[in-house]
Amino acid sequence: MLSKDSDRENSLKIPPTRWYRLLAAAGLRNPEVHGPARYWLQVEGSFTQALKHRCLESFHVEVAREGYATPFPEEVRRLGLQPRQQAWIREVRLCGDGQPWVLARTVIPHQCFEGKGRQLRHLGNKPLGAFLFSSPDWSRGPLETGLCLPDHPLQPRLARRSLFHHGNNALMVGEYLLPVLYR
Numbered sequence: 001m002l003s004k005d006s007d008r009e010n011s012l013k014i015p016p017t018r019w020y021r022l023l024a025a026a027g028l029r030n031p032e033v034h035g036p037a038r039y040w041l042q043v044e045g046s047f048t049q050a051l052k053h054r055c056l057e058s059f060h061v062e063v064a065r066e067g068y069a070t071p072f073p074e075e076v077r078r079l080g081l082q083p084r085q086q087a088w089i090r091e092v093r094l095c096g097d098g099q100p101w102v103l104a105r106t107v108i109p110h111q112c113f114e115g116k117g118r119q120l121r122h123l124g125n126k127p128l129g130a131f132l133f134s135s136p137d138w139s140r141g142p143l144e145t146g147l148c149l150p151d152h153p154l155q156p157r158l159a160r161r162s163l164f165h166h167g168n169n170a171l172m173v174g175e176y177l178l179p180v181l182y183r
């Protein structure tokens, strides 16, 4: 029998995900995107702020891992990186009222660390959104919708992602909704 601990650990893994430029196109594959999760898939502005509004008591960011690693081939293509180029990868859990609601994965090519961008390497438990949305240098591209392929019932099934641009540089933020957020 699976223990509670291994259930929790499994639910906190980011599953492989297929990305769609349009929510409607993802909806043809999985109508769940039009259900209660839709608000979270489309909310504009800072996701951290939107989650904070939903909290009754507290919000915090838990860093799962952070450091240089090789992005997935699909991320390499989307960001236009060189094959096998390493990037700074930050994976966190966005937690509301003491439990994980969203898993986030951000791919930051090293060029983004120029100038004020060097702060991106030292975020720790401070939300990335606080930096991106308070800095006029960064602008967000369109939101994409992700359909995940979970191998555990508590893993994310739906996700969103977007690029944030600063001049010719871009980083990519993916947010994977845990079912507990919208069920």
Ligand SMILES: C=C(O[C@@H]1C=C(C(=O)O)C=CC1O)C(=O)O
Pocket (backbone or CB within 6 Å): 045, 046, 047, 048, 049, 061, 090, 091, 092, 094, 104, 105, 106, 126, 127, 128, 129, 130, 132, 173, 174, 175
């Ligand atoms: C991009 C944002 O930042 C949030 C915080 C993150 C982090 O600290 O790593 C990652 C994704 C987020 O949703 C946001 O608030 O919109």
